[in-house]
Amino acid sequence: MKRRELLKYTALASGTAVFAPLASSILAGCGRKPVEDIPNYQPEVFTTDQFKLVTDMADIILPRTDTPGASDVGVPQTIDSIVGNVYEKADQEQYKAGMTSLERFMGEAGYTKMTPEEKLGFLRDFETGNLNGPEGVVGAYMHLRQQIIAFYLSSEAIAENQLNYLPVPGEYEPCITLEEAGGKAWAI
Template identity: 30%
Template sequence: MDRRDAVKSVAIMMGGVLTASTMSVMLNSCNTSMKEGKGIDFTDDEKGMVNRMTDVIIPKTDTPGAVDAGVPAFIIMMMQECYPDKDQQQFHAGLAAFDKLCKGRYKGNFLKLSPDKQETAVADLDKMVLGKNSLPDKNLAFYRHLKELTLLGFFTSEPGATETLRYVQIPGRYDGCVPYKKGEKAWAT
């Protein structure tokens, strides 16, 4: 199986949680004509924001969280190596816009807020960008990519697939109609 087929399979397995733009970036990243090398570097504060925001999106509970699965590093790698410069610039501008929003609304930089206020800020951002009455703010649209990459990175990681979902290394025969009992984990394989 080549990378393109693997990416398509992952998207199907995840039930279509990826938007067309993220899927397009992933498939285009298979194109060898794209420039080699790293994209726009993340500052320490930007890395900290990505780290904390992914932790809020998928926190550690009795199962590993996004940080435990290495999702922040995955997001940075995907942004730098797979996304075009324009999308990278929008992502960095979005982080700055979100930090500015936090200063105005919560009276401090995102990283300096208490954990409770950070969780509230991310929840409010989620509603603003992805909610039913979402506002079309292009500066905050970066959050859509952040959340998609968080889900992709987590559920395709070893801890996400093996400890959060049900996983059988060699699943055996295909059974298209598996009964579901309330409270069971979803299948990774």
């Protein structure tokens, strides 16, 4: 079995959130640049409009503040690259179908014409169930949201600079306070 096939099966078995921290190094190990380093990234899975929508939603969910935003650390590129290079063909097609439904729903709701505050309110209503979408759209959005958050937290810029980070794990201490951990949550 080739390394790339083994990694695909491992990712599917373990789940995307567990695989996320390894994504950049695996893709770089296959002779590719990390996706956040590619200027003018051309989507592999998303259409151009879907990629713009994902980028916009990622920046609404995790905006730039005193820390980088989701698009600043390459989250949309990472999602597109992982779906295109790790997911099996059937899973890719299911993901694409969900994104197409989500894009259509957002377009009908006028999402792209909303102000950032209105977009945030719209996404909050969508997440809490105060706004219902067609079959599969809520699931597609929640899956995308989970990926945005997981890939953001596991990006090098956030994991090393904003969260506590040990490249080689130290001693396991199960019951410590946040202050004893340095006042910050730990990177995955």
